[in-house]
Amino acid sequence: xxxxxxxxxxxxxxxSSTSAFLGQNNFNTRTQSVPLPVxxxxxxxxxxxxxxxxxxxxxxxxxxxxxAKLQAGYLFPEVARRKAAHMLKYPDAEVISLGIGDTTxxxxxxxxxxxxxxxxxxSTIEGYSGYGAEQGEKPLRAAIAKAFYGHLxxxxxxxxxxxxxxxxxxxxxxxxxxDVTMAVQDPSYPAYVDSSVIMGQTKQFQKDxxxxxxxxxxxxxxxxxxxxxxxxxxxxxxxxxxxxxxxTGSAASRExxxxxxxxxxxxxxxxxxxxxxxxxxxxxxxxSIFEIPGAKEIAIETSSFSKYAGFTGVxxxxxxxxxxxxxxxxxxxxxxFNRIVCTCFNGASNIAQSGALACVSPDGLKxxxxxxxxxxxxxxxxxxxxxxLGFNVYGGKNAPYVWVHFPGRSSWDVxxxxxxxxxxVTTPGSGFGPGGEGFVRVSAFCHRSNVLEACRRFKQLYK
Amino acid sequence: xxxxxxxxxxxxxxxSSTSAFLGQNNFNTRTQSVPLPVxxxxxxxxxxxxxxxxxxxxxxxxxxxxxAKLQAGYLFPEVARRKAAHMLKYPDAEVISLGIGDTTxxxxxxxxxxxxxxxxxxSTIEGYSGYGAEQGEKPLRAAIAKAFYGHLxxxxxxxxxxxxxxxxxxxxxxxxxxDVTMAVQDPSYPAYVDSSVIMGQTKQFQKDxxxxxxxxxxxxxxxxxxxxxxxxxxxxxxxxxxxxxxxTGSAASRExxxxxxxxxxxxxxxxxxxxxxxxxxxxxxxxSIFEIPGAKEIAIETSSFSKYAGFTGVxxxxxxxxxxxxxxxxxxxxxxFNRIVCTCFNGASNIAQSGALACVSPDGLKxxxxxxxxxxxxxxxxxxxxxxLGFNVYGGKNAPYVWVHFPGRSSWDVxxxxxxxxxxVTTPGSGFGPGGEGFVRVSAFCHRSNVLEACRRFKQLYK
Numbered sequence: 021x022x023x024x025x026x027x028x029x030x031x032x033x034x035x036s037s038t039s040a041f042l043g044q045n046n047f048n049t050r051t052q053s054v055p056l057p058v059x060x061x062x063x064x065x066x067x068x069x070x071x072x073x074x075x076x077x078x079x080x081x082x083x084x085x086x087x088a089k090l091q092a093g094y095l096f097p098e099v100a101r102r103k104a105a106h107m108l109k110y111p112d113a114e115v116i117s118l119g120i121g122d123t124t125x126x127x128x129x130x131x132x133x134x135x136x137x138x139x140x141x142x143s144t145i146e147g148y149s150g151y152g153a154e155q156g157e158k159p160l161r162a163a164i165a166k167a168f169y170g171h172l173x174x175x176x177x178x179x180x181x182x183x184x185x186x187x188x189x190x191x192x193x194x195x196x197x198x199d200v201t202m203a204v205q206d207p208s209y210p211a212y213v214d215s216s217v218i219m220g221q222t223k224q225f226q227k228d229x230x231x232x233x234x235x236x237x238x239x240x241x242x243x244x245x246x247x248x249x250x251x252x253x254x255x256x257x258x259x260x261x262x263x264x265x266x267x268t269g270s271a272a273s274r275e276x277x278x279x280x281x282x283x284x285x286x287x288x289x290x291x292x293x294x295x296x297x298x299x300x301x302x303x304x305x306x307x308s309i310f311e312i313p314g315a316k317e318i319a320i321e322t323s324s325f326s327k328y329a330g331f332t333g334v335x336x337x338x339x340x341x342x343x344x345x346x347x348x349x350x351x352x353x354x355x356x357f358n359r360i361v362c363t364c365f366n367g368a369s370n371i372a373q374s375g376a377l378a379c380v381s382p383d384g385l386k387x388x389x390x391x392x393x394x395x396x397x398x399x400x401x402x403x404x405x406x407x408x409l410g411f412n413v414y415g416g417k418n419a420p421y422v423w424v425h426f427p428g429r430s431s432w433d434v435x436x437x438x439x440x441x442x443x444x445v446t447t448p449g450s451g452f453g454p455g456g457e458g459f460v461r462v463s464a465f466c467h468r469s470n471v472l473e474a475c476r477r478f479k480q481l482y483k
Numbered sequence: 484x485x486x487x488x489x490x491x492x493x494x495x496x497x498x499s500s501t502s503a504f505l506g507q508n509n510f511n512t513r514t515q516s517v518p519l520p521v522x523x524x525x526x527x528x529x530x531x532x533x534x535x536x537x538x539x540x541x542x543x544x545x546x547x548x549x550x551a552k553l554q555a556g557y558l559f560p561e562v563a564r565r566k567a568a569h570m571l572k573y574p575d576a577e578v579i580s581l582g583i584g585d586t587t588x589x590x591x592x593x594x595x596x597x598x599x600x601x602x603x604x605x606s607t608i609e610g611y612s613g614y615g616a617e618q619g620e621k622p623l624r625a626a627i628a629k630a631f632y633g634h635l636x637x638x639x640x641x642x643x644x645x646x647x648x649x650x651x652x653x654x655x656x657x658x659x660x661x662d663v664t665m666a667v668q669d670p671s672y673p674a675y676v677d678s679s680v681i682m683g684q685t686k687q688f689q690k691d692x693x694x695x696x697x698x699x700x701x702x703x704x705x706x707x708x709x710x711x712x713x714x715x716x717x718x719x720x721x722x723x724x725x726x727x728x729x730x731t732g733s734a735a736s737r738e739x740x741x742x743x744x745x746x747x748x749x750x751x752x753x754x755x756x757x758x759x760x761x762x763x764x765x766x767x768x769x770x771s772i773f774e775i776p777g778a779k780e781i782a783i784e785t786s787s788f789s790k791y792a793g794f795t796g797v798x799x800x801x802x803x804x805x806x807x808x809x810x811x812x813x814x815x816x817x818x819x820f821n822r823i824v825c826t827c828f829n830g831a832s833n834i835a836q837s838g839a840l841a842c843v844s845p846d847g848l849k850x851x852x853x854x855x856x857x858x859x860x861x862x863x864x865x866x867x868x869x870x871x872l873g874f875n876v877y878g879g880k881n882a883p884y885v886w887v888h889f890p891g892r893s894s895w896d897v898x899x900x901x902x903x904x905x906x907x908v909t910t911p912g913s914g915f916g917p918g919g920e921g922f923v924r925v926s927a928f929c930h931r932s933n934v935l936e937a938c939r940r941f942k943q944l945y946k
Contacts, residue, residue, distance in 0.1 A: 077780045080751025081720040083810040084660035087819045097617070097825050122613040127605045135602035135834060142797070143595040150585040150795040154560070183646055183798075183832070190827035194653070194681060197547035198661065214826045218657060257544045288543025317540045332613040333833035334605070335646075347546035356550045362560050363677045364653035369646070369832040370796035371598060
């Protein structure tokens with residue numbers, strides 16, 4: 021991969037790659053200047069590294085061997101880097117991003133005004149508050165339990181409020197430690213696998229099959245309706261499961277989740293259920309794993325206001341760790357997670373928590389559903405477009421992601437083709453694991469006019 | 484330790500303990516109902532755990548052995564639990580907290596109005612923003628670099644904005660992994676040691692000496708001026724060093740830090756320098772490790788607006804990882820930290836970042852210094868009180884903590900005595916490590932009237 025060094029240290033060439041997780045680890049070169057991509061609102065800022073007179077200034081601390089296992093950059097900064105490079109190449113192009121799942125619509129005023137009010141109150145003696153509970157403010161924990169788990173037996177003290185699901189996934193990995201085994205849907209949100217690698221749960225990346233050793237990849241394809249054939253899945257300690265799924269957009273049915281819960285029970289596994297898109301479900305598929313009887317004894321659920329209320333920048337999520345969930349020795353998982361939260365985290369921003377409390381008020385929930393409805397209309401438009409062009413299209417109905425099949429083609433090639441010819445950023449399916457090869461994820465998080473314009477360009481390219 | 488179960492599941496007895504880190508691990512009992520303390524603004528909420536019919540509902544996932552090494556609860560929730568128990572015992576008592584270092588004074592209006600403005604803007608098309616850069620918004624990174632490291636050669640891209648120093652300490656431990664060795668000041672902020680235990684860098688807790696095996700405890704006492712005798716310190720990969728120190732309140736001099744930097748260079752170690760209290764320094768001691776020549780090649784610095792601007796609840800800190808800092812193989816530490824930040828974190832709340840930007844504006848800095856000045860006056864009052872009572876008193880001058888010596892006595896006994904007889908919450912020194920035994924930390928974070936009242940009660944108790 022060649023990288024012409026621009027004054028801003030941006031590699032301006034966009035190369036295609038057929039390997040998952042961005043192919044070669046192009047950050048491993050030690051003796052030459054390597055740019056460090058840093059995402060920054062669409063532009064790309066790079067940290068120049070010293071052209072190392074080695075030994076001279078190095079410490080004697082060994083690099084964490086698990087970090088060295090990671091392949092290239094984390095997916096979304098890499099997509100942002102390529103977008104930025106494209107914008108340098110075509111400074112006049114109207115680039116539209118349907119790539120990273122980043123919300124674009126304003127936060128409903130009922131929510132922002134609650135945050136502004138809390139902000140202002142912090143400058144008053146009566147309204148000031150310092151450290152909150154690490155687990156979240158009590159009224160918010162209660163409100164989340166009621167709003168999303170009202171009749172499911174999940175209680176206030178099962179809810180751990182956080183700065184977002186991604187941070188919680190990482191904290192859960194720290195909780196489990198390096199000795200557990202894990203399974204992921206293939207394809208899946210890269211944070212599950214990458215955080216597992218960082219914690220040392222995996223062995224090396226196997227370039228031939230584009231998988232890390234010691235991770236169970238549960239294949240999710242059009243053929244199996246994007247639900248893994250559990251008879252072919254080996255037992256692991258932890259099963260990460262995301263529904264509605266990012267990136268495939270597929271929501272598991274009640275019957276499928278019942279089978280998954282039974283599978284976990286039979287194996288004594290813990291499911292980490294990512295329900296960050298649950299409110300995008302249109303049909304009667306479960307919105308929480310805890311709708312399945314017995315799930316409280318085998319599952320953790322993590323979720324977020326990011327994709328409901330446009331909180332991707334505000335940062336507020338939560339994780340449910342039921343008190344019924346026990347390790348093999350009978351020790352409650354929630355107790356250790358509580359310790360992690362108290363030791364490694366100091367609670368979510370109090371202002372964001374006030375926003376979240378407004379989100380789950382009657383007016384807030386109504387406003388949220390309107391925002392979600394808007395993005396779902398976007399998804400419909402994108403689905404209709406690719407359907408009309410003869411593609412096999414998945415997802416979209418219960419999720420803000422449309423999963424478009426380009427059989428026999430490399431995802432990164434398609435990504436580059438679409439970017440080069442339409443100036444639309446998507447996300448290459450192979451970035452979510454080898455099972456995503458041949459697919460491209462198109463995000464419905466966009467202003468309406470841009471969705472319409474992107475679809476017009478898609479029709480021109482693939483007519 | 485007996486625990487009478489109150490309707491709210493609060494242990495109402497306060498027992499003394501001479502062991503560090505809260506003595507016996509009273510959470511390890513598996514077969515009986517054990518309350519899980521959860522701090523919540525001064526009151527205590529407990530998660531009841533099932534009176535485990537073991538085997539029946541347990542998973543087959545083994546508990547993380549590193550979590551099992553941890554001794555009892557994290558210090559501050561434990562102090563909060565005892566405070567809550569005390570309030571149940573004496574419901575009419577006017578309890579004053581000089582315990583946990585939690586800010587009490589309102590945030591200056593110049594800062595809260597910036598956060599309110601950003602909150603409101605998020606409901607507009609022009610003002611909305613989604614995911615920000617994981618490393619922080621560019622103007623904020625630049626402003627922090629300028630405000631605190633103006634002439635020290637630290638640049639915008641060396642700054643990683645975060646949700647607070649505690650979270651960053653944990654992320655740094657994940658960065659380093661389980662194979663490094665570490666040193667801490669003894670006593671020190673418990674998050675260093677506890678996060679090290681969680682990551683598996685240590686061996687078991689040794690009850691006889693009240694230390695974890697495989698951690699180097701650098702003794703900081705009145706005799707050595709609270710700066711370790713480096714000739715007695717074994718080489719470790721990582722050296723956590725906090726100045727002005729929490730809990731001793733002592734700030735290291737330029738000459739001492741020069742020796743520390745040389746020590747790290749000689750050993751090829753990395754210093755993680757916690758400067759969260761730097762602006763409390765009155766004299767010309769360094770406010771950043773990067774004031775010491777050569778420190779950029781051996782040090783990381785972490786800091787926060789928590790104790791400057793009352794941001795303990797707002798959550799905004801930063802970590803400086805200079806691009807000059809290299810692992811033994813020449814790989815830049817900043818690159819791996821960038822990967823950790825991108826994979827395990829999604830950036831600090833955008834609203835909090837707007838507040839931080841206001842903090843480092845000329846008006847904001849002026850306002851911050853006023854708040855700090857207020858707390859420093861509190862520290863003076865507390866110091867004068869204990870001095871007048873004939874105690875040996877340390878810290879206070881360059882820090883918001885006063886470190887009071889009770890020679891020959893157990894810290895927890897003194898903590899309990901003060902709480903029982905004056906209804907004032909302090910923090911037992913032994914909670915910060917065995918080197919804190921015989922001391923009590925008195926925090927200056929309090930309303931003035933409460934400081935004066937607490938000091939009146941101290942004078943009555945110890946006259």
